[in-house]
Amino acid sequence: GKPTVTVLDYGSGNVRSAVRALEAAGAEVTLSAKAEDVLNADGLLVPGVGAFATVMKELKDVDAIRLIGRRVAGGRPVLAICVGLQVLFEKGVEHGVEAEGIGEWPGTVELLPAQVVPHMGWNTVTAPKGSLLFEGVENERFYFVHSYGVQHWDFDVTQPHMAPPKVTWSEHGAPFIAAVENGPLCATQFHPEKSGEAGARLLRNWVGSLRKAGAAKGATA
């Protein structure tokens, strides 16, 4: 059957297009914040629109931080979008106020040093070789809408049993992280569900990887 994806429904922004785009990418999609749906799906998509601190609070309110942590610990795929990416870092600074993030990765989310913010529109990315998400769309533009970003990646530790993290960069005023692929945990600063054909391909790449993960799981069961 189709891989199952739960889109985390925690009150943030427009989740409808994420649901539709994942369905178009071949997934069977459930919109839910129930623990069983969040834990049992082949993939979890964490959308994110709005302010860092607000999103963190909303995630806490539905116990999502613990559930995301459980999935990642178990090697089960998670894809986070936009502010969903940002909260995976240690902290965010908005309007001079610091908020604690989930802290899966070291780093701080800060205002982009550009003349015009928000960074709004279609920008290019520089994806590393062997990227799963960007296969076939390395040279396409994706739709960004954000004022804050992570400008440094300091997590190049390599563990014998894990592939090193793959980081994709973009630039607006300064280079910033456009996507991370780190074992089961993937995230994009742009909105694949709003990035037309390029975004559709990226989502198909991710959903396709769930199918393989599911097949591997079935083989070991």
Added chain:
Amino acid sequence: MAVAIRVIPCLDVDAGRVVKGVNFKGLRDAGDPVALAHRYDRAGADELTFLDVTASSGNRETTFDVVRRTAEEVFIPLTVGGGVRGVAEVDKLLRFGADKASINTAAVARPEVIDEITRHFGSQVLVLSVDARRVNPAEGAGTPSGFEVTTHGGRQGTGIDAIAWAKEAADRGVGEILLNSIDADGTKDGFDLEMIRAVRAAVNIPLIASGGAGVPEHFPPAIAAGADAVLAASMFHFGPDDMIAQVKTAIREAGYEVR
């Protein structure tokens, strides 16, 4: 490489149909909005804007349905405006599939609504639509910049200075400004470049230029004047199918990046 200049077709929707007039009057029928949205997506539109042009006189539910049906199938950003009064309408639009809401009259009447909406949903969700016209101080109708904010689709003057208003809205947290020249709208004589330059100098948020585009050559000067995005309606609705591509070619040949 940099963020691309966005080319945005605008669909003025009335009772479930796309309409377009000259100087906001004399509306002509231009087709089914969902079919047009599809066509523009395939033709390379970077974003779509729906404006519910008869929002105050009903047909709101029809527009919500148009937004819903479009968002089901078109995966580029959708902005919806017309009759947006506060947090509740924005919330409803987002639930129906819009990515951004644009606000005009309600923000002029009560600027605090900008703070309320952006605090709730973030700056990126709100576009301030400014319908501005030139006013002549010699006729006793001046504003400091010579540009005045109008409401109700350009039918009512407010006496508010358009440049000061854009700056105030940006300070209150609005994510971008859609600047529409009422004088140029529908004329096909080109954008009001002076107005674009004046707003660009006043704010550091994205600026969408609108009003007056008639040929692809009209677009690069608007970008040179400071626009990050360009919006047009009739030249896309009534022009050849490849008009978006023609506009992008003109922008690219002038040295700017497009998708």
